[in-house]
Amino acid sequence: MKILKAMLGATAAAAVSLLSYAASAQTYPERTITMVVPFAAGGPTDTVARLVAESMSKDLGQQIVVENVGGAGGTLGAGRVADADPDGYTILLHHIGMATSATLYRKLAYDTLNAFEYVGLVTDVPMTIVARKDFEPTDLKGLVEYVKANKDKVTVANAGIGAASHLCGMMFMSAIQTPLTTVPYKGTGPAMTDLLGGQVDIMCDQTTNTTKQIQGGTIKAYAVTSPARLDVLKDIPTAVEAGLPGFEVGIWHGIYTPKGTPADINERLSKSLQIALKDQNVAARFAELGTVPSSDADATPAALKTKLESEIARWKPVIEAAGEYAD
Numbered sequence: 001m002k003i004l005k006a007m008l009g010a011t012a013a014a015a016v017s018l019l020s021y022a023a024s025a026q027t028y029p030e031r032t033i034t035m036v037v038p039f040a041a042g043g044p045t046d047t048v049a050r051l052v053a054e055s056m057s058k059d060l061g062q063q064i065v066v067e068n069v070g071g072a073g074g075t076l077g078a079g080r081v082a083d084a085d086p087d088g089y090t091i092l093l094h095h096i097g098m099a100t101s102a103t104l105y106r107k108l109a110y111d112t113l114n115a116f117e118y119v120g121l122v123t124d125v126p127m128t129i130v131a132r133k134d135f136e137p138t139d140l141k142g143l144v145e146y147v148k149a150n151k152d153k154v155t156v157a158n159a160g161i162g163a164a165s166h167l168c169g170m171m172f173m174s175a176i177q178t179p180l181t182t183v184p185y186k187g188t189g190p191a192m193t194d195l196l197g198g199q200v201d202i203m204c205d206q207t208t209n210t211t212k213q214i215q216g217g218t219i220k221a222y223a224v225t226s227p228a229r230l231d232v233l234k235d236i237p238t239a240v241e242a243g244l245p246g247f248e249v250g251i252w253h254g255i256y257t258p259k260g261t262p263a264d265i266n267e268r269l270s271k272s273l274q275i276a277l278k279d280q281n282v283a284a285r286f287a288e289l290g291t292v293p294s295s296d297a298d299a300t301p302a303a304l305k306t307k308l309e310s311e312i313a314r315w316k317p318v319i320e321a322a323g324e325y326a327d
């Protein structure tokens with residue numbers, strides 16, 4: 001479609017778009033939808049996406065296939081959707097990184113606020129500060145002392161600049177005023193494999209990836225970044241409680257479509273998202289992983305648009321103060 005539009009020129013292309021999309025919005029969806037996850041398979045975003053996609057597929061009567069496009073902190077996957085045809089058949093499930101990357105990257109391949117349409121908010125996931133099982137410190141205070149004393153040796157895993165793990169790691173280093181060596185992965189799924197294998201020391205990652213490992217004792221947990229302790233991780237203190245004032249962050253997730261996707265397709269997807277978030281299986285799995293589904297009011301295009309705009313404004317000064325950018 002994009003090539004056809006270029007050949008026809010803007011006016012004729014607009015007419016083609018209107019005709020084809022007016023028809024498609026009535027009958028949508030008529031074929032498989034691709035949901036791009038901008039991180040590796042097996043990680044926290046992938047977990048959220050697959051649960052929601054499976055349930056939305058039932059409501060839509062068409063398969064939603066998850067495609068993992070990891071790398072560059074989520075910006076490669078977001079770019080893939082920004083460039084896709086705006087027909088409702090390529091959608092993006094991304095998190096807070098959609099907002100932070102707008103400031104973190106000096107040159108993004110897309111203009112965050114002008115390259116997408118909005119479907120709705122999905123969930124807000126707390127983070128956990130975790131380490132390999134045999135890492136010496138036993139609590140957050142001990143961790144801070146240890147990393148300050150051994151800063152040249154300690155390695156921090158993340159999923160690249162723009163990932164939630166990058167943001168949380170940046171907050172941690174700035175809270176303790178100690179820069180550490182970071183090791184970027186295509187997602188915290190593969191980073192978790194290395195943490196379990198002892199190849200990397202610490203990570204700040206979402207409960208959707210860490211809860212089972214913490215409960216199983218295969219990794220060590222020092223703190224959760226939520227305002228209160230979590231039911232599923234009752235023994236883990238909040239970061240604030242354990243001595244890091246103001247250290248609170250929630251990783252909100254949203255679903256986007258390429259700019260120009262018709263409003264009624266976004267509305268249809270939003271309705272389907274709302275149904276999926278009330279699916280008992282999704283709700284139960286979210287609860288086990290320490291997260292709660294968004295309300296109907298939040299799982300809407302307007303709520304996600306407002307959230308993205310306010311979060312870009314919220315994190316801009318924090319990122320500028322940290323002075324860490326990517327090209």
Ligand code: ASP
Pocket residue numbers: 039040043044045046095097158159162163164165166186187188189205206
């Ligand atoms: N959510 C990413 C993933 O799924 C990791 C991150 O944002 O830190 O791998």
